[in-house]
Amino acid sequence: MECPNCKTNNDEKKKFCTTCGTALGAVCKRCGKMGKAEDKFCGDCGTALLASSNEHLFSHPAEAGVVKQYALDEIEELLSLRKIAREEEAASERVTQHDIDSIFS
Amino acid sequence: MIAPILPYSVLVVDDSPHSRILLLRLLQRSGITQVKLAVNGAEGIQRYKESKPDMVFLDAIMPEMDGLTALREIKKIDPEAIVVITTSLSEKEKVLKFKDAGANYYLLKPFEDEKFDQTLLKVLELLAQRVKKE
DSSP, X not given: OBOTTTOXXXXXXXXXXXXXXXXXXXXXXXXXXXXXXXXXBOTTTOOBOOOGGGGGGOOOHHHHTSOOOOOHHHHHHHHHHHHHHHHHHHHTOBOOHHHHHHHHO | OOOOOEEEEEEEEOSOHHHHHHHHHXXXXXXXXXXXXXXXXXXXHHHHHHHOOSEEEEOSSOSSSOHHHHHHHHHHHOTTOOEEEEXXXXXXXXXXXXXXXXXXXXXXXXXXXXXXXXXXXXXXXXXXXXXXXX
């Protein structure tokens, strides 16, 4: 996996860059599990994962103890990311041989 | 009852020895004895160029060159090539990619012998239709 910071090509199993120490995946602030860099939601608890540029959007309100007030554009961005995640989930939908036969008929 | 020998040639491309042997036996049992084997996509393309088989059974996940790349290459060589994908990949997105790349049929591993026979029959019908048109 290529480090987003220094571009070192790291082994796929590494969680941090062996050259500069940058995290090679998205860390879930709620449960601490690390997903892939391109993941938008945590595969274990469903919390939105943090991208460095929009990290402020996704701090988990329950943990912070306060309910964050979102601006309209922030909500729109969050909703659009959720939509993308749902579409990606739909794309990875598994099909049966019967479904495949229909696709190829 | 012994199946009559069918005058068709087949290329089986699969990195799994077990899958290659299984497909070879199923084909032989159906009367197809002209079977070439390849262990990855790159070798599959080479064998395809050499032997121009009537049909190809192509695995999806293989080292060196995967099935999707090999399918696209085979279709570049011969757009009319009949290719049956044999794989355990069941994600709809991936199935559609193979369909878009020109795969004719898609057999989900593990498959029953009966399903293999049905698919082979469809391929033979397709070949027969082409001969009729010619």
